[in-house]
Amino acid sequence: MSSRTPSPPLARSERLARSPVVRRGGQWWLVTGSGSILATDPTFTGELDRFADAMTAADQAVADLHSQQDDPPSPRPGRQR
Secondary structure (H helix, E strand, O other): OOOOOOOOOOOOOEEOOOOOEEEEOOEEEEEEOOEEEEOOOHHHHHHHHHHHHHHHHHHHHHHHHHHHHHOOOOOOOOOOO
């Protein structure tokens, strides 16, 4: 059993990184063209939660880098002419 806090349920469906895995209402589903299956294995769904959290953190880091690039550069002492 993990001491990790489960991710909060989402109001909408969220596909995990272009995979056939979707989180709906806090549950993971494996989705194919012929149907969907609920993922119930706690080890597997725990790994999906960890991967989703890592993807969210990576997306936030990229967004932070983009916002830093949009900020005007601060003046550097000793570099004025």
